Each structure stands twice: as structure tokens, then as C-alpha cells.
Amino acid sequence: MDERPRLRHVETFPVEVKGERAIALRDPAGWTESVLVVSPETTFVLSCFDGGHTLRDVQEACFRRFGEMVPVDRIHPSPRRSTGRSSSTPSPSVPIAPRSRTSSWPPR
Numbered sequence: 001m002d003e004r005p006r007l008r009h010v011e012t013f014p015v016e017v018k019g020e021r022a023i024a025l026r027d028p029a030g031w032t033e034s035v036l037v038v039s040p041e042t043t044f045v046l047s048c049f050d051g052g053h054t055l056r057d058v059q060e061a062c063f064r065r066f067g068e069m070v071p072v073d074r075i076h077p078s079p080r081r082s083t084g085r086s087s088s089t090p091s092p093s094v095p096i097a098p099r100s101r102t103s104s105w106p107p108r
Contacts, residue, residue: 002054003054003055003076004051004052004053004054005049005051005055005058005076006049006050006051007046007049007050008029009028009029010025010026010027010028011025011026011027011028012024012025012026012043013026015037017037020039021040022037022038022039022040023037023038023039023040023042023043024036024037025037025038025046041065041066044061044062044065045058045062045075048061049076055072055075055076056072058075058076059071059072059075062075
């Protein structure tokens with residue numbers, strides 16, 4: 001549980017999908033031309049992946065922000081779990097959390 005996930009820099013911009021507010025993520029380095037669309041709540045989870053916070057820290061921040069405990073394996077899937085990908089390939093999906101309450105990161 002001491003793992004401190006770090007996401008490399010991605011560009012973010014707001015979009016609307018089926019009338020819902022969402023955030024699009026784009027790779028400015030050009031490794032892929034795909035754009036990933038996630039909920040604002042998922043963007044919060046991804047923002048915690050700064051290399052300074054453990055998965056437990058992220059779990060606690062989610063609890064404070066969303067009011068419910070999100071299992072660590074939903075925040076960051078274990079590479080041992082079979083996904084059809086090599087363990088070095090990150091999962092492109094992050095679970096969508098419930099609608100957020102007003103809160104801030106870093107947690108106090």
C-alpha cells in the first residue's frame with residue numbers, strides 16, 4: 001500500500017457528453033492521438049496521482065470528497081489481476097465516483 005502512483009502530464013479540457021459535464025484528457029507528448037473522456041470525479045482521483053500520495057492517501061481523499069469508501073483496487077487495479085494487458089501497461093479506465101461534495105485537495 002506504499003505505492004505512490006504518478007501520472008505523467010496530460011492536457012485537460014471540459015466537454016459535454018450526452019448532456020453531462022465531463023473532462024477530456026489528451027496526451028501532449030503525442031504518444032497517442034486518442035482522447036479519453038472521464039467524469040470530473042475521476043479527474044479528482046487522477047489529480048491525486050502526483051507521486052506524493054499513497055493509494056491509502058487517495059482512498060482517504062476520496063472518502064472525504066465523495067462521502068463513501070472506494071476500494072483501493074477500484075482506484076488503482078493491481079497489476080496481478082488479469083486484464084489482458086501486460087503489467088507494465090496502465091489501465092485506461094478509472095472508476096467513476098459518485099457526484100462530489102465541495103472539498104479540496106490536498107486533504108487537511
